[in-house]
Amino acid sequence: xxxxxxxxxxxxxxxxxxxxxxxxxxxxxxxxxxxxxxxxxxxxxxxxxxxxxxxxxxxxxxxxxxxxxxxxxxxxxxxxxxxxxxxxxxxxxxxxxxxxxxxxxxxxxxxxxxxx
Amino acid sequence: xxxxxxxxxxxxxxxxxxxxxxxxxxxxxxxxxxxxxxxxxxxxxxxxxxxxxxxxxxxxxxxxxxxxxxxxxxxxxxxxxxxxxxxxxxxxxxxxxxxxxxxxxxxxxxxxx
Numbered sequence: 589x590x591x592x593x594x595x596x597x598x599x600x601x602x603x604x605x606x607x608x609x610x611x612x613x614x615x616x617x618x619x620x621x622x623x624x625x626x627x628x629x630x631x632x633x634x635x636x637x638x639x640x641x642x643x644x645x646x647x648x649x650x651x652x653x654x655x656x657x658x659x660x661x662x663x664x665x666x667x668x669x670x671x672x673x674x675x676x677x678x679x680x681x682x683x684x685x686x687x688x689x690x691x692x693x694x695x696x697x698x699x700x701x702x703x704x
Numbered sequence: 705x706x707x708x709x710x711x712x713x714x715x716x717x718x719x720x721x722x723x724x725x726x727x728x729x730x731x732x733x734x735x736x737x738x739x740x741x742x743x744x745x746x747x748x749x750x751x752x753x754x755x756x757x758x759x760x761x762x763x764x765x766x767x768x769x770x771x772x773x774x775x776x777x778x779x780x781x782x783x784x785x786x787x788x789x790x791x792x793x794x795x796x797x798x799x800x801x802x803x804x805x806x807x808x809x810x811x812x813x814x815x816x817x
Contacts, residue, residue: 592747594747620803622804622805630809631793631807631808631809631810632748632793632805632807634804634805637802637804645802679745681747681748683747683805685803689753690799690803691736691738691753691755691797691799691803692738692750692753693738693750693803693805694750695740695747695748695749695750696747697746697747698745698746698747700745
């Protein structure tokens, strides 16, 4: 299957700082990537759809100014959590659509964000 | 309103036996279904999928069955192995549109040696 790399795997930051998470498709080009958030013992919640070369599409209730998404190349999308607060602490996961079957998404390993 | 439901939060089976994980959906527009396996603090791993034009898809030890009239699908793992212990997520989408996945809440499978 396709490989999606996500970095960092774990980040701790102080309240008020910004954190950038990278998502890379390693062996294929991904015109579309997705960003999810998972709370403990909950399902994955789609935050936004990231399209290469255009603005991201955010799900209802997700603050676009809080969660900045950039998809500047066919292999890289970034999520920046701006002015992070403790309630932003969560597990963030990215995915990319497969090149050979657009119905399948391959996921990165996730990033654990802890805001102190 | 949960459109994809996994009503069993957990399932425990003996090694070598069959594991059956169930999933129900309510949105009749869904036409493609996927199963993912997830370990704690890791991203989901794609296992197997099925299109609504089929009722069965098999890949090694994994078989997914789809009953469109009942809006129900199931994942069978035979034989179950201790390494299969993980959370299994069912997901659905409407192909040809925005390809957004809607996930169930997951079922924790424990395979006992």
